[in-house]
Amino acid sequence: MKQDDQGIYEYLRHHKKFPHVWCAGCGIGIVMGSLLRSIRNLELGRDDVAIISGIGCAGRMPVYMDFNTLHTTHGRALAFATGLKLARPDMEVIVVMGDGDALAIGGNHFIHAARRNIDLTAVIVNNSIYGMTGGQSSPTTPLGAFSATAPYRHIEQPFPICQLAIAAGASFVARGTVYHVTELDRLLEQAIQKRGFAVVEAVSYCYTTFGRANKMRSPVEMMRLLKENSITVQAAQKMEKLPDGAIVRGVLHNEDKPEYTELYDQIIEQAHGQPSPRKRQVRRGWA
Amino acid sequence: MTIQLLQGNHACARGALTAGCRFYAGYPITPSSEIAEIMARELPRVGGKFIQMEDEIASMAAVIGASVGGLKAMTATSGPGFSLMQENIGYAIVAEIPCVVVNVMRVGPSTGIATHPSQADVMQARWGTHGDHPIIALAPGSVLEAFELTVKAFNFAEKYRTPVLVMMDEVVGHMREKVDLPDAGSVEIVNREMPSVPPEWYEPFGNPPSDVPPLAPFGEGYRYHITGMLHDPRGFPTERLDEIQPWIERIFRKIDRHLDEICMWEEDSVEDARVLIIAYGATARSARQAIKIARARYGRKVGLLRLKTLWPFPEEAVERAAEDVQRVIVAEMNLGQMALEVERVVGRKKVVRVGRADGQMVTPEQIVDAIRAPQPQAVSLRVAVPW
Ligand SMILES: Cc1ncc(C[n+]2csc(CCOP(=O)(O)OP(=O)(O)O)c2C)c(N)n1
Numbered sequence: 001m002k003q004d005d006q007g008i009y010e011y012l013r014h015h016k017k018f019p020h021v022w023c024a025g026c027g028i029g030i031v032m033g034s035l036l037r038s039i040r041n042l043e044l045g046r047d048d049v050a051i052i053s054g055i056g057c058a059g060r061m062p063v064y065m066d067f068n069t070l071h072t073t074h075g076r077a078l079a080f081a082t083g084l085k086l087a088r089p090d091m092e093v094i095v096v097m098g099d100g101d102a103l104a105i106g107g108n109h110f111i112h113a114a115r116r117n118i119d120l121t122a123v124i125v126n127n128s129i130y131g132m133t134g135g136q137s138s139p140t141t142p143l144g145a146f147s148a149t150a151p152y153r154h155i156e157q158p159f160p161i162c163q164l165a166i167a168a169g170a171s172f173v174a175r176g177t178v179y180h181v182t183e184l185d186r187l188l189e190q191a192i193q194k195r196g197f198a199v200v201e202a203v204s205y206c207y208t209t210f211g212r213a214n215k216m217r218s219p220v221e222m223m224r225l226l227k228e229n230s231i232t233v234q235a236a237q238k239m240e241k242l243p244d245g246a247i248v249r250g251v252l253h254n255e256d257k258p259e260y261t262e263l264y265d266q267i268i269e270q271a272h273g274q275p276s277p278r279k280r281q282v283r284r285g286w287a
Numbered sequence: 288m289t290i291q292l293l294q295g296n297h298a299c300a301r302g303a304l305t306a307g308c309r310f311y312a313g314y315p316i317t318p319s320s321e322i323a324e325i326m327a328r329e330l331p332r333v334g335g336k337f338i339q340m341e342d343e344i345a346s347m348a349a350v351i352g353a354s355v356g357g358l359k360a361m362t363a364t365s366g367p368g369f370s371l372m373q374e375n376i377g378y379a380i381v382a383e384i385p386c387v388v389v390n391v392m393r394v395g396p397s398t399g400i401a402t403h404p405s406q407a408d409v410m411q412a413r414w415g416t417h418g419d420h421p422i423i424a425l426a427p428g429s430v431l432e433a434f435e436l437t438v439k440a441f442n443f444a445e446k447y448r449t450p451v452l453v454m455m456d457e458v459v460g461h462m463r464e465k466v467d468l469p470d471a472g473s474v475e476i477v478n479r480e481m482p483s484v485p486p487e488w489y490e491p492f493g494n495p496p497s498d499v500p501p502l503a504p505f506g507e508g509y510r511y512h513i514t515g516m517l518h519d520p521r522g523f524p525t526e527r528l529d530e531i532q533p534w535i536e537r538i539f540r541k542i543d544r545h546l547d548e549i550c551m552w553e554e555d556s557v558e559d560a561r562v563l564i565i566a567y568g569a570t571a572r573s574a575r576q577a578i579k580i581a582r583a584r585y586g587r588k589v590g591l592l593r594l595k596t597l598w599p600f601p602e603e604a605v606e607r608a609a610e611d612v613q614r615v616i617v618a619e620m621n622l623g624q625m626a627l628e629v630e631r632v633v634g635r636k637k638v639v640r641v642g643r644a645d646g647q648m649v650t651p652e653q654i655v656d657a658i659r660a661p662q663p664q665a666v667s668l669r670v671a672v673p674w
């Protein structure tokens with residue numbers, strides 16, 4: 001198990017873009033390190049990797065990484081990535097999003113990318129809050145928590161990201177945490193290698209906003225919670241009932257099914273050079 | 288060359304394919320859906336790709352993604368979808384990504400009337416996305432022109448690294464005309480400039496003499512950053528005034544320097560005209576008929592300036608054509624949008640607005656009435672408007 005971070009130094013735009021924008025002790029940097037190690041371990045060429053993100057603290061990740069990087073609009077990263085992947089099916093396209101980015105404003109794109117089973121790797125940094133805008137509620141804010149827009153307490157149910165991804169049709173779904181870094185490296189490696197839509201929920205924390213609003217003021221304290229509250233898939237399977245707030249880590253779903261860009265290549269093969277098929281006559285509705 | 292009976296939407300799709308479009312992402316909406324259906328059928332035949340996205344926000348995003356991957360890319364929609372695309376049209380402007388957006392205009396606001404024409408999105412084309420920005424918008428007036436201006440739209444997009452809007456009204460989109468489309472070989476096609484320097488020197492948002500930096504597709508060895516944030520010549524976010532200022536100036540200058548090429552119009556019977564009609568799209572067809580009637584029946588000297596480019600606004604052409612006339616009539620299927628620009632340009636000269644917003648075409652009679660009205664300031668709008 002390699003943990004030498006010297007090897008990922010070359011993947012950083014170190015002389016151009018540091019220091020980074022994140023609060024000292026934020027988990028996002030840990031996810032970035034994990035992602036870089038997994039790319040290195042898979043020996044992917046830097047020119048063959050595209051990192052696409054939306055808007056938010058997590059969305060700032062690509063600027064520091066020396067690949068083809070596209071920082072898009074809030075929530076739309078997967079839709080941009082879909083276009084790029086269709087144009088360059090040979091490229092490894094990795095999409096990094098915050099929980100709000102992926103599931104609130106981008107929720108529709110998320111389920112449809114999963115449904116199409118297009119070969120993208122979606123990394124969702126779940127810190128249960130809108131970090132960048134100052135700690136407002138997100139679709140993963142737990143019931144009863146406090147946030148800048150839930151000053152009395154949050155009264156909405158959080159999205160179970162992984163279940164949502166499985167139900168929507170993703171090929172590979174896994175959850176890791178920023179405490180269990182080596183495991184996160186392995187999960188990301190598997191996700192990147194998967195042909196099809198692969199989701200990794202990287203459970204992180206935002207001590208600056210969520211922590212402050214919920215009486216957890218230090219990164220260390222929040223890290224400890226990740227350690228104490230999480231269990232492996234294997235352990236979870238043996239339990240009759242999961243404890244409240246348990247974070248189940250590991251590969252939750254892994255299935256082989258037809259991938260979108262491969263299917264489209266078959267369409268091209270079928271249509272290429274053929275006469276145009278007769279337009280199917282359908283009754284026309286208007287709207 | 289074969290003579291065919293084609294719809295405007297069909298000609299638009301053919302123009303896109305001829306221009307080298309190899310990617311289409313869209314969401315069905317009347318009256319533009321034929322374009323998507325044709326592209327779904329034709330793109331794979333030439334090795335291109337079509338995808339029906341989950342909405343128009345995603346469609347615009349996918350178009351940009353594909354263009355970043357090196358493909359010529361487009362989408363087509365109508366008012367409600369055009370509204371949803373605005374956010375990422377702004378992204379394409381800031382990130383300088385070539386792409387083409389066709390809006391087959393129907394009556395709005397909101398769902399409006401799906402099957403009835405309008406030209407009421409022309410100001411949205413100019414200012415629909417937030418922030419100061421330049422934009423190119425073209426307005427075809429016939430089926431043949433739907434083909435020609437779609438080709439032009441791709442050429443401008445590639446040459447100037449910008450989104451280009453084709454603002455086609457429903458009448459042109461659905462009208463059928465006999466056309467003789469040029470062969471692919473005889474049409475001028477422009478492709479984006481690729482960098483000729485090694486990757487270490489490449490500045491994707493630099494300041495070359497042409498004002499349009501070359502654009503390397505992703506995956507070709509030029510690893511760089513693209514963002515919707517204001518950025519430095521390498522593409523990294525910046526708040527430094529000495530980096531932002533030159534960038535803002537350049538994205539306007541790259542268009543403004545080429546108004547001679549971008550601004551297109553056509554004049555008809557203007558030599559002796561005392562009254563000038565300014566119109567675009569299908570409304571210009573009514574104007575032509577109105578001129579015939581006014582000249583033959585009433586002996587009025589009337590001419591037409593038909594705009595093929597709406598944005599940047601062809602100021603010089605309007606100024607020149609309006610110089611010696613007594614009255615300018617702006618006819619459009621809205622309640623006076625481009626008329627505002629004409630008023631700005633012709634100064635104190637009286638500008639008469641002829642328009643409607645009820646999903647019907649501006650008729651030749653409506654324009655003839657305006658030509659014959661004793662008081663030039665009369666406004667001929669088919670709705671009760673309080674001014
Ligand atoms: C269309 C749009 N709406 C709102 C915003 C403001 N905004 C920026 S980041 C953000 C939320 C970020 O939260 P999340 O995605 O969870 O990422 P985090 O910052 O926590 O990593 C919002 C609402 C925006 N940039 N664009």
Ligand code: SF4
Nearest residue numbers: 022023026057131206
């Ligand atoms: S605000 Fe929160 S999520 Fe954003 S960098 Fe700071 S700790 Fe991290």
